[in-house]
Amino acid sequence: MSLKVTLLGTGVGIPQPGRSQSAMLIESEMPLLFDCGAGTLLRLEQAGLDIEALDTAVLTHLHLDHVSDLLALAKARYLSQLYALEIYGPLGTARWFETLQSAFPYLEKMQTNVHEVRPMDSFQLKSCEIFAEEARHSVTALAYRIEAQDKVVVYSGDTEPSARIAALADGSDLLIHECSFPEPFEVTNHSTPRRLGNMLRNTNVKRVVLIHLYPQAEGLEEEMADAVSNCTGLPVEVGYDLQIIIV
Numbered sequence: 001m002s003l004k005v006t007l008l009g010t011g012v013g014i015p016q017p018g019r020s021q022s023a024m025l026i027e028s029e030m031p032l033l034f035d036c037g038a039g040t041l042l043r044l045e046q047a048g049l050d051i052e053a054l055d056t057a058v059l060t061h062l063h064l065d066h067v068s069d070l071l072a073l074a075k076a077r078y079l080s081q082l083y084a085l086e087i088y089g090p091l092g093t094a095r096w097f098e099t100l101q102s103a104f105p106y107l108e109k110m111q112t113n114v115h116e117v118r119p120m121d122s123f124q125l126k127s128c129e130i131f132a133e134e135a136r137h138s139v140t141a142l143a144y145r146i147e148a149q150d151k152v153v154v155y156s157g158d159t160e161p162s163a164r165i166a167a168l169a170d171g172s173d174l175l176i177h178e179c180s181f182p183e184p185f186e187v188t189n190h191s192t193p194r195r196l197g198n199m200l201r202n203t204n205v206k207r208v209v210l211i212h213l214y215p216q217a218e219g220l221e222e223e224m225a226d227a228v229s230n231c232t233g234l235p236v237e238v239g240y241d242l243q244i245i246i247v
């Protein structure tokens with residue numbers, strides 16, 4: 001059995017050619033959406049996914065480039081008379097979503113359930129077992145380990161290189177990790193190739209795909225993947241929008 005991962009958006013808050021904001025789809029029996037940045041609805045359509053099947057979104061954190069299209073998804077389901085919507089996200093997600101929704105009273109017809117997730121929580125979603133871990137970012141943020149069909153995918157969300165996330169990814173089939181800036185940028189709250197590579201040095205992962213690229217990374221994708229690969233000996237590539245990865 002296999003898991004199908006579709007990178008819907010590999011970009012960030014600054015517009016750039018070809019990269020929509022953060023979103024990823026994992027399909028085992030049913031599709032699960034991870035993050036829902038601006039452009040996600042269009043990417044879902046381009047990926048051939050019917051929103052009827054999409055009633056669950058899992059958020060890593062509440063930055064706009066990861067959540068901008070969540071209300072758009074709610075509206076699309078509302079217009080299609082699909083009122084169920086399950087949202088998983090870090091602490092604060094419930095109050096945040098309530099505030100958003102209150103600006104659009106008709107959306108209150110939606111039967112939205114918000115589930116707040118803490119680091120180290122695990123929960124079952126469709127046929128996936130999901131574990132949450134703390135990410136190192138400027139706001140409360142989570143990384144997720146998704147297990148289904150005997151396969152393991154880890155999604156970092158936004159984070160500095162983190163020993164916790166390296167441990168979460170150990171033994172996984174696929175690590176989708178942010179790598180926001182190329183060398184020689186020095187940043188906090190995000191990852192750069194050499195620091196990420198050093199963190200993953202002893203992590204056993206079958207394949208690493210880098211996402212969440214700022215425009216400064218344009219043209220340096222191969223160099224970034226090589227830098228992470230040289231530190232780790234792992235196969236590393238830079239992801240692109242609508243890339244399908246079968247695990």
Ligand SMILES: [Zn+2]
Pocket residue numbers: 061063137158
């Ligand atoms: Zn962020």
Ligand SMILES: [Zn+2]
Pocket residue numbers: 012013022063065066158212
């Ligand atoms: Zn981001």
